[in-house]
Amino acid sequence: MAIPAETFFLRPDTETSLQQQIQQLVVEAILSGRCLPGERMPSSRKLAEHLGVARITVTIAYTELVSNEYLISKGRSGYYVAQNAPSRPKFNLPDQSENTGIDWSRTLGQRFLAHVPVMRPQNWRDYKYPFIYGQSDPRLFDHHNWRNCALKAVGRKDFDILATDYYERDDPMLVEFILRQILPRRGITARPEEILITMGAQHALWITAQILLTQRRTAVIENPCYPGLRQILNQTRCNTISIDVDNAGLPPEKLPDSLDVVFTTPSHHCPTNATMPVSRRHRLLELAAEGEFVVVEDDYEFEISFLKSPSPALKSLDPTGCVIYVGSFSKSLFPGLRLGYIVASEPFIREARALRSLVLRHPPGLIQRTAAYFLSLGHYDAQIARMGRIYRKRRSIMEQSISEERLSLTTQGTFGGSSFWMKAPDGIDSTKLAMSLRQDGVLIEPGSAFFATDEEDPGHYRLAYSSIASARIPDGISLIGKKIREARR
Template identity: 55%
Template sequence: MPIPVETFHLDPRAPGTLQARIQQVVAEGILSGRFRPGEKLPSSRRLASHLGVSRITVTLAYTELQANDYLTSRGRSGYFVSDNAPAPPDFGQRAQRQDKVDWGAALARRAQAETPFDMDRPPDWAAYRYPFIYGQADRSLFDHANWRLCAMQALGARDFDALTQDQFDGDDPELVSFLVRHTLPRRGVHVTPDEVLITMGAQNALWLAAQLLAAGRAVAVEDPGYPALRQLLAQTGSRVTPLPVDADGLSPQAIPGGTSVIFATPSHHCPTSAILPRARREALLARAAALDALVVEDDYEFEMSALDPPSPALKSLDTEGRVIYVGSFSKSLFPGLRLGYLVGAAPFIREARSLRASVLRHPPGHIQRTAAYFLKLGHYDALVRRIGKALAERRAAMAEAVARHGLEVAGTQGQGGSCLWMQAPPGTDTGAMALRLRRDSVLIEPGAPFFAGPEVPRHFYRLGYSSIPAARIDEGIARIAAALAPGQAGG
């Protein structure tokens, strides 16, 4: 029985080449049981006409499916579903399910935050004309060609073991070596390979640190601060004390007695961009020593110091091994990479490695080796310079537009980065304002989720500029200013 040509549809939003998408449609039809062995497919000419593609594209897709034994060719009769094609399992008639589980009572622990730390960012954010959002990659800046070449090199026979073997709790030695010899020394951090652990991004590194160090203990965090960190700490049962941040960051004197772990972003505070001065860094280490406490340093975006040279990491001043250092390539490369690293004393790293192995073994070997090549061949440094130049241009456009339209910057502008921490007039609900701005194709991030506690200020917001072209910044800021005009900014 021939398969009707009307059965075939291509989603214009689906990724991949036309040939790959046609292969996928046919394969899915076979794997789902809709297309059965022996059934004839439409001719390449007819399917090409129906889909609006070239005949050679359909022919190549059929040929590839035949090579993989999904299809078979019968002389001049055309293509048929192969008798050897993968078949879906037959489990008989599906029983009707009626879920009677009370999941509110069944869950031993709740992992979902009341306020999502992604600030309810729409999944189609790239379709907005003025996306002032933080932490997304700019396709126009990323070196896709060289990343692809490095990925292909990592697929070669020479790197077969790194790609295919279960390293259990090991890391790619090429990547670790580059971190130890090049990346970390730039931050003033000098360690040995047994003091480094590769993680699935900074989030995974913070989770490992929280699980090993903070469970059931007194912990100090910055307020405002990284919302996802508070969620991680809540899951460990730690006793969290939020500490206010001023123009110079966290005040060491405010850390209460009995604190066991201090989580901080001294080189680029989240979200205000405040930089902890040298005197405060030394005071923070002295306070940690007096409390016999540890410090977890989240050192993100240090490569994006477009205005001033980056200050050395807090870890570089640590002479007692108290600082656990968290780094990531997610901001400088792309967030979907999910590749970061944890640096600390060897006994701590051994425990972190064991905990990581019990959850995810290790980050994929191919990703680690691809990143190692991208770093070693100089592509990463070239990319950082290109991104830094673009961010400096956008930063200047942001500063000019903010001043022209009378908006108020609440955070510091001293070291660059890729966002501004802003302050609206008192009484403004920036959460409600953000929803109104979406209708005007403008995205901002409300500031309330950055604060701890039930009663938080709602007139702060964050403007990222890593994903918006400089030419659109002024008009986007103008639309935000219009939304803040008297009569428009209320909750």
């Protein structure tokens, strides 16, 4: 007797293909014991009719399940659950329904949840006007060539490289490309021993803070700043000093007399987009040499420079080796890639490599090699050029719409970027404004999470244009202006 086709149902909220969904349904039914070895599967025609899909889709899914030994094909008889199909182990576990468990409030040695997250719902794509930062626009990414590079990376030629445990090493192809192509754009020269691949910029900042800071040391950060950095420093229990930025970024003359590390984003300050002038960069380096402190340069969004060419990186102007440079591909490719790098003097990189190996050894070899092919074959440069053209158009539309709605724009980036830092009129809380705008399908990011204290400045908010189509920008900005006018009344 065949298993009824009505046993299987497709989920409307999944992003996988129909073929993959059918495979997942059958695999789960077999592993859970609902479909037993020797039982006949629904015919491809009946299952296709029940699920409302093409018959060839079911046939391809069944064929893949045969190759994975979940099903067998018996000619004209159809498909059956294989006798040797994979199965889950069964355990006789005790009843834990009355287990009161551990008092975790007393057991936890450290807490990591005490921070203000940037307000961003998981279903942000469902909103019509998503002015949110750091998310990719799938229409701008070169999916075809990324897929080809991934296929090339898993080919027979590279398999030994992917399958080998690098221990503390990195993919030499990716390192070579960064050294020859990426760093020279920032005026930086380095050797392979002076670079470490990381799981994004935040991982790089965590490694840097862990090595440089202790409870007895002092770190200076910008205010406002990237919220993740502040939380990283809080966990080191170092003395953290926040210095307010101005229209030119971090002012060196406001640095304290005694400090150990300065964290700064000179290319595009996070979140205001202010750009640090070259004269101010030289002054910061002079103070670092005199005071013998380290500067950690997060070269935030340096690739997204479409208004004019960016200034040289702090690292390129550094004569003493006091700058630790942090770069990332998350904004130029896609945020889920989680691939970044640190460039610093060899003694620091040795320690950073040792610390990384204790946590994750190295970023996945497949990701490193795929990115190396994508970058080295010229797809990365084409991607940057395409993003620059689209972002320039979106930025122009945003500027015009902001002006028409008479919204207050604070600091603008000199070279581009992907967002605007805004200020609501006095008396308007941007967090409440953001929650109210969601009812109209508009997403903005309140600014409170970026400041040293939650109550320091509730009126700022960020509008990004990386995730919203140009055609929707004017209507979205119009809704923001309308909501602000209503709040003022």
